[in-house]
Amino acid sequence: MAWNICWVGLMSPAYAGIAINLEENATAWGGYQEGNPTWVIENSLANSPTGKALRCGLTGGDPYSNIHCYRNLPADPDAHFFTLELDFYLPETSFNNQGMPSRIQALEFTMNQWQGGKRYEWALQWMNVGSNGPQWRYWNPHQSERWVATPIQQALAVKQWHHLQMEGEIRSGQVYYRYFIIDGARHELNMTVAPVLTPNDPDRLAVAVQADGNYAQDAYDLLIDKVNFYHHPKLSMLLPLYQYPSHWNANSYIWDDVAAAQAKVDITAIINPANGPGASGTPNSDYQIGMQALRTAGVTLLGYVPTCWGNSQAQASCYNTRSLVDMKRDIKAYADHFAVHGIFFDEAATDSKQVSFYQELSGYARSLGLPLIVLNPGITPAASYVSNDVVAQSAVTFESSYAEWLQAIKPNDWTQTTAARQSALLVYDVPANAVSAVVNQALQWNYGYLYFTDDGNDGNPWDSLPTYWHSLLDYLVNLQTPPNNTFNSQIGVKPTALIESNTITLSGLSATTALTVTGGEYRKNGGAYTKAKGTVNNGDTLQVRHTASSKSNTTVTTTVKVGKNVYAFKSTTFVIDSTPTPISFTPQTGVSLNSWVESAIVTISGINVAIPVTVSNGEYRLNGGAYTKVKGLLQAGDSLQVRHTAAARAGKMVTTSLKLGNTSVSFKSTTK
Structure with a gap:
């Protein structure tokens, strides 16, 4: 594990708390070495699903030396929630030196924030060699044994890609480990660690991986791909701002309230002049005034584009008759004249067959400098829409009334095993006395974007703010994570x-x-x-x-x-290993006639379950106990010794045979 690092990597841009595909530019990564390894950081075409994996490779050096491959990112002083997700390839290795020495000592994955003279670090280690290994551990720099064991033991499949997601939080000024997900299995951590004082370090964010060498410093590559890093304030608000910016009327104008709220809660506002940018494709002076106030306050802006369910349903069912040309014209209008940060695709399809349609739209938006894409199907779409941000960073997976929310059940799909920021929730007709319950339920169901209102009686719930707007803001500001209601696998x-x-x-x-x-x-x-x-x-x-x-x-x-x-x-x-590491007993020669002959003591290793032991033509004992001929059970760490009576004639051999599970071994003596 690297600390007190001399950071020489390039600072790399990220947008609005999202840094995508960080592995694609190897020159933006730096290396820090522990011990004296030889190493390489480069992009690798070999064995890469995308063709742009990052190779963090140990190529040799002194025993037990490590390479820490890191990527610096700009500071984000408002960030309190952090998600790192990546794929990594586990090369051929044994586990915990069973059968043969393990090439991989350990792999490490970290995300960091340096802010105000403090370092907040969330780090996981897949410890392959060591007591109870292979096992997952987390980092606590304030303990004498800084890697702290979790109860999660896991022999990862070799020569295979694995998906890892880490979730961390700064809570009450402390490093809070929320949970991690490995290959779809979620493990709650709920651990709190104090930050480290770093008064001389510049403010920044960083992600990193580390490959740890073994006693022989055997070479191996840690390949990583699809490296995405999310950093954002607590829960964020996705606000459909569908009211006209009547800035001259203080009694009805709400855009100034939204701008002021940004100081308390991170807000992404959806701008919708006329079911899109309007016929002219340009904002009038009122919209220019309103949007400028929001941008000045730091509100993220999305332009509204209806997509007619990806043309998968009759177009008459849509708000407007839409074609791909219509949608691209709207996107270009927002890019050219509205200075928004991204696009909100409404009436979005859910079927994976429509992914290519939306991929074309989102690709067009991103080519025009609009990187943030949110879909609104109103229900959960196929995972392929948000997987690795192929189409969008987020999707509205629930848009309906409070009455419908009460009938909803906890999802059992991709929304529970991805970053919270990828799921958004819009609920109307929510009474004031139900807000806290809805917020807490949304947290437990892994929503990262949300918005609630008691509006809805007029047919358009998004044309005003809720009557409890200020109390909602205060509740979100002082939000405490609710008790865990998920069983950990x-x-x-x-x-x-x-x-x-x-x-x-x-x-x-x-x-x-x-x-x-x-x-x-x-x-x-x-x-x-x-x-x-x-x-x-x-x-x-x-x-x-x-x-x-x-x-x-x-x-x-x-x-x-x-x-x-x-x-x-x-x-x-666990994967049962009932084959012990091979043992042997040295034959003894020149022993006395009819004497007891004892073997040397050997220690059993390489198994993780008890296996039967039987003996013929002799006796055995375990852990220094009494000798016996009775069938027994053998476990890793047991000591084993054998004896028999030597032959009664000179120059004759006696053989004792042992069967250890499915393995056989013998002990022989020959008289003088």
């Missing part, structure tokens, strides 16, 4: 072990609600475990348990249903 558990989940706290329930469980047991508020049906209320805690599978790398799921909400707890057994 456990990977690498022991076969047949009794596995308990973390404890979750229920919220968003309007009344006493029925509960059922399948595939295990649950307990409420710390009571006794049961399989029986029950009821729960807001604030109740739940914990579940089940027996892990007896098979290798196999998942068991316990499902709890609370009303319409479903909570799943999964455990996956």
